[in-house]
Amino acid sequence: MTPHPLGRLLNILDYALSSLRRRLLKNLLVFAVFTLVVFLFSSLLLTRGALGDLAGRLLAAAPDITVQQMVAGRQVPIAASACEGLRGIPGVGLCRGRLWGYYFDSENGANYTVIGLPEGPAGQAPASLSHAVEGRLPQPGERGKAVLATAVRQQLGLEGRRFFSLFRPDLELLSFEAVGTFTGSADALVADTILLAEADVRHLFALPEDQNTDLLVDVVNPLEVETIAAKIADRLPGVRVISKERIAKTYRAVFGWRSGITATALLLALSAFVILAWDRASGLSGEEVREVGILKILGWQSGDIILLRFCESLLVSLFAFLSGWLLAWVHVAHFQAALLRPVFLGWSVLRPQFPLLPPLAAADLFLVLAISVVPYLAATAVPAWRAATVPAHSVL
Amino acid sequence: MTLRPSYLALLLFATLVLVAAAFHADVAARRHEALAAGAGLRPLTLSLGLADLAVSTEARYTRHPALSDKAVVGMDLPGAIDPFPSTLFFAPPPAP
Numbered sequence: 001m002t003p004h005p006l007g008r009l010l011n012i013l014d015y016a017l018s019s020l021r022r023r024l025l026k027n028l029l030v031f032a033v034f035t036l037v038v039f040l041f042s043s044l045l046l047t048r049g050a051l052g053d054l055a056g057r058l059l060a061a062a063p064d065i066t067v068q069q070m071v072a073g074r075q076v077p078i079a080a081s082a083c084e085g086l087r088g089i090p091g092v093g094l095c096r097g098r099l100w101g102y103y104f105d106s107e108n109g110a111n112y113t114v115i116g117l118p119e120g121p122a123g124q125a126p127a128s129l130s131h132a133v134e135g136r137l138p139q140p141g142e143r144g145k146a147v148l149a150t151a152v153r154q155q156l157g158l159e160g161r162r163f164f165s166l167f168r169p170d171l172e173l174l175s176f177e178a179v180g181t182f183t184g185s186a187d188a189l190v191a192d193t194i195l196l197a198e199a200d201v202r203h204l205f206a207l208p209e210d211q212n213t214d215l216l217v218d219v220v221n222p223l224e225v226e227t228i229a230a231k232i233a234d235r236l237p238g239v240r241v242i243s244k245e246r247i248a249k250t251y252r253a254v255f256g257w258r259s260g261i262t263a264t265a266l267l268l269a270l271s272a273f274v275i276l277a278w279d280r281a282s283g284l285s286g287e288e289v290r291e292v293g294i295l296k297i298l299g300w301q302s303g304d305i306i307l308l309r310f311c312e313s314l315l316v317s318l319f320a321f322l323s324g325w326l327l328a329w330v331h332v333a334h335f336q337a338a339l340l341r342p343v344f345l346g347w348s349v350l351r352p353q354f355p356l357l358p359p360l361a362a363a364d365l366f367l368v369l370a371i372s373v374v375p376y377l378a379a380t381a382v383p384a385w386r387a388a389t390v391p392a393h394s395v396l
Numbered sequence: 397m398t399l400r401p402s403y404l405a406l407l408l409f410a411t412l413v414l415v416a417a418a419f420h421a422d423v424a425a426r427r428h429e430a431l432a433a434g435a436g437l438r439p440l441t442l443s444l445g446l447a448d449l450a451v452s453t454e455a456r457y458t459r460h461p462a463l464s465d466k467a468v469v470g471m472d473l474p475g476a477i478d479p480f481p482s483t484l485f486f487a488p489p490p491a492p
Binding site (some may be wrong): 010013014018051054057058059060061062066068098102111113115117118128129132149185186187188189190191192193214216242246247250251254318319323325326329330333343344345346347348349350352355357359360 | 401
């Protein structure tokens with residue numbers, strides 16, 4: 001009687017499992033290395049995916065065009081009158097100067113980003129900002145008040161206090177009162193930010209009245225952003241123009257898998273699988289030859305033996321892939337990529353706390369499958385064929 | 397009654413797939429909440445003109461990759477090397 005095809009497959013699967021159990025230590029080692037490589041590579045992909053997704057979501061409202069003045073390849077303040085030069089360009093909406101800069105805190109080695117709070121159309125502080133701030137914003141014309149990120153508050157040691165001081169370039173000490181704190185959900189954007197009134201930023205950085213850090217330009221028709229960016233670059237000498245599309249392109253590249261450590265990890269992962277596959281493909285042990293010979297004497301066909309070897313490889317690689325992939329998700333989404341954080345935070349003194357929630361991307365899943373399970377299965381084809389063609393009398 | 401090994405393996409595989417699916421569903425739900433919170437930050441990005449994520453604050457070009465350029469790494473002095481670990485993780489912005 002011909003056995004049912006599924007029953008035959010289950011029988012071969014049973015035999016493959018007992019065969020794996022006979023070489024338990026070796027197969028456990030292969031499984032552990034396979035899982036580790038899939039875990040590390042998937043963690044990198046997922047962390048990048050989560051950061052890229054975060055950038056896409058939070059920076060969707062980034063300025064249409066940012067204009068920076070360049071001198072000798074470095075950014076310098078731009079003349080406040082530069083907006084006047086853009087008035088004649090059709091399609092240009094609101095143009096405003098922005099004041100911001102970096103403040104290095106020599107006490108603790110932290111870098112803060114200090115931003116000037118723009119006034120609303122009627123000379124008001126933008127009311128819409130109050131959703132991102134606990135406490136209050138500096139009122140128009142109010143000096144010496146600040147909104148801080150939680151991490152900055154900690155670095156300045158302001159547990160129960162409200163007042164802190166910053167140095168001007170001439171070492172004059174300026175005192176500020178913290179009247180608000182950015183909410184935790186804003187950490188991914190402003191974890192290192194001190195928000196001051198524009199006049200305070202100008203005074204702190206000793207910027208002349210007729211200069212701003214850069215210009216923000218709104219474009220009426222979003223389809224014309226690139227054209228208007230090119231016109232601005234033509235009209236203002238020595239400027240760098242950064243369009244919204246360019247910001248998106250930068251973030252796609254910055255968190256893309258083809259760059260930096262991810263490309264290195266991809267090469268390392270591939271090398272690990274080549275070594276694993278080499279182990280499978282290199283020579284048949286005497287024990288394996290004897291086993292195949294006995295199976296053939298018992299009536300197994302070459303096709304059955306190829307299927308047996310395929311089942312063994314499939315079991316090891318699929319279980320290792322699934323374990324590694326699942327561990328990577330737990331690592332990134334639950335433990336906030338604790339193993340990779342030291343790499344992408346580097347020597348940052350301020351450690352932003354925001355959840356990493358990668359989107360489930362089919363491309364990531366197939367990329368990991370393609371560099372792990374597929375080459376491993378492909379590499380078993382040759383040894384499976386060699387094993388299947390062992391003549392039965394070779395063991396006699 | 398003892399299960400045959402192949403059934404045990406299939407059961408274990410199905411359990412792993414189910415655990416993975418449940419975990420993915422949990423992350424998707426948390427992501428949905430984060431999307432709503434992110435939408436509330438739109439006015440902050442708009443009014444302050446923010447163009448970058450505050451992930452790594454160790455160097456200007458990792459704090460603001462979109463507002464820096466490719467040459468900025470070596471800009472501090474001629475022939476300067478890039479000592480910052482996070483630049484391993486962040487690729488340089490694409491050429492214009």
